[in-house]
Amino acid sequence: xxxxxxxxxxxxxxxxDRMALEHACERMERQxxxxxxxxxVDRDCGPAMDALLDYVDGKVSDGRxxxxxxxxxxxxxxxxxxxxxxxxxLIIDADDAQRAAALAIAKAQAGIGERVSDVASDQxxxxxRQLSDEVSRIAATLARLSxxxxxxxxxxxxxPKADAPQVSADTVRSIIRARRLRARYFSEDLFAxxxxxxxxxxxxxxxxQLRVPVSSLCIAAAxxxxxxxxxxxxxxxxxxxxxxxxxxxxxRVFVELAPQTSVALRRYFAEVGGPAVI
Numbered sequence: 001x002x003x004x005x006x007x008x009x010x011x012x013x014x015x016x017d018r019m020a021l022e023h024a025c026e027r028m029e030r031q032x033x034x035x036x037x038x039x040x041v042d043r044d045c046g047p048a049m050d051a052l053l054d055y056v057d058g059k060v061s062d063g064r065x066x067x068x069x070x071x072x073x074x075x076x077x078x079x080x081x082x083x084x085x086x087x088x089x090l091i092i093d094a095d096d097a098q099r100a101a102a103l104a105i106a107k108a109q110a111g112i113g114e115r116v117s118d119v120a121s122d123q124x125x126x127x128x129r130q131l132s133d134e135v136s137r138i139a140a141t142l143a144r145l146s147x148x149x150x151x152x153x154x155x156x157x158x159x160p161k162a163d164a165p166q167v168s169a170d171t172v173r174s175i176i177r178a179r180r181l182r183a184r185y186f187s188e189d190l191f192a193x194x195x196x197x198x199x200x201x202x203x204x205x206x207x208x209q210l211r212v213p214v215s216s217l218c219i220a221a222a223x224x225x226x227x228x229x230x231x232x233x234x235x236x237x238x239x240x241x242x243x244x245x246x247x248x249x250x251x252r253v254f255v256e257l258a259p260q261t262s263v264a265l266r267r268y269f270a271e272v273g274g275p276a277v278i
Contacts, residue, residue, distance in 0.1 A: 004040040004070065007099040022048050025055045036066040036107055044075060050251065053082035060085045066106040070094060073225055076215040078251040086233045092218075092225035102226070164263040165270035172204040172269075180222075194221035194231045202241070202257045203265050211254040213246075 001018060008015055016034060019027050021041070028037065037056060041049060053069070060067050061084075068089045071079055076092060083090060087109040089102040179200075182191055201220035205212045212220075214232065221228035232255065235241040240261045246252040257265070 001040055003096075003099070004038050007096060007103065008038065010096070011100050011103060013103075021045055021052055024052050028055070028059070034065045036068065036103060038103070039067070039069045041069065041071040041075060041079065044078060049078070050082055053079060057083050057085050057088065060088055066103075066109070068099075068102050068106050070099065070102075073215070073218075076218060076225060076229075077213050077253070080214040080229070081245070081251050081253045086237055090226070090229050092229065094226055098226060164266035167203075167207065167266050167269045169204060169207045172200060172207060176200050176204060183222075188222060192223050194223045194228055195235065197221050198228070198231065198235065198241075199257070199261070199265065202255065203262070206257055206262060211246075212256070213252055213254055217255050 005015065005018065013036070016031060017027060021039070022045075024039075028034070037059075039052070039056065056067050056069075059065060066087065068091065069079060069083065070091050073092055079090065087106065089106040091098055091102045094102065176197075179191070179197070182188075198217055198221050201217060202212055214229075217232065218225045218228040221231060223231075232241065236243055236255075240258055242256050242258050244254045244256060246254060
């Protein structure tokens with residue numbers, strides 16, 4: 001909470017109140033108006049956390065306020081599963097600069113719906129997002145998101161892409177490996193390309209008939225988790241990725257390629273050919 005207060009005071013925001021997570025819904029119902037709500041979640045609070053995230057997601061969708069959710073890498077999956085509104089800024093292990101940028105982006109995006117014809121506002125939000133991504137990249141040189149061995153993912157039946165060329169799993173794996181090997185000789189920041197890395201990871205998972213949770217996809221993006229989550233929102237909004245709820249776990253969502261994205265990748269690989277390193 002001290003980190004959240006420091007961020008809000010640094011950007012000259014007046015704090016109406018601060019409270020424990022369990023009392024937040026009741027307190028927000030009594031608030032007549034607010035420009036933004038900041039949630040600082042440092043541990044899994046179970047049903048109380050889920051209820052608050054659902055409440056905030058609904059109120060942001062209603063245009064009542066903007067929202068920022070700040071948390072740790074361990075909580076990406078249960079939190080991302082509750083947040084559906086793309087205007088909510090989800091930041092992971094963020095520093096002060098990233099926090100301030102997230103608040104500015106959230107407030108800018110919250111106002112876009114009310115000023116549909118205001119082109120300058122949309123451009124401002126895009127510039128703020130680009131600035132935040134650059135801050136994330138700089139911070140990544142100091143501290144990388146640690147990725148331990150992931151548990152085995154459950155298999156899922158994937159319908160065949162009858163109208164697209166077949167691509168072998170070995171081909172995609174070799175390309176991903178080649179991209180990762182660059183980090184042995186050069187700084188990863190030189191080759192940051194999260195959208196393509198996520199596309200390759202989901203494509204490999206589709207061929208192997210595996211499901212990919214949000215947290216695993218963030219690791220595959222090879223950028224700080226906050227930046228990866230912003231790219232994920234963009235890809236979902238553009239119809240390239242699809243979020244699917246885990247039927248066995250309401251606190252987890254999987255990400256997969258949209259059918260047209262899968263077909264495009266298959267045709268791309270067929271045209272490029274096997275020897276190419278991408």
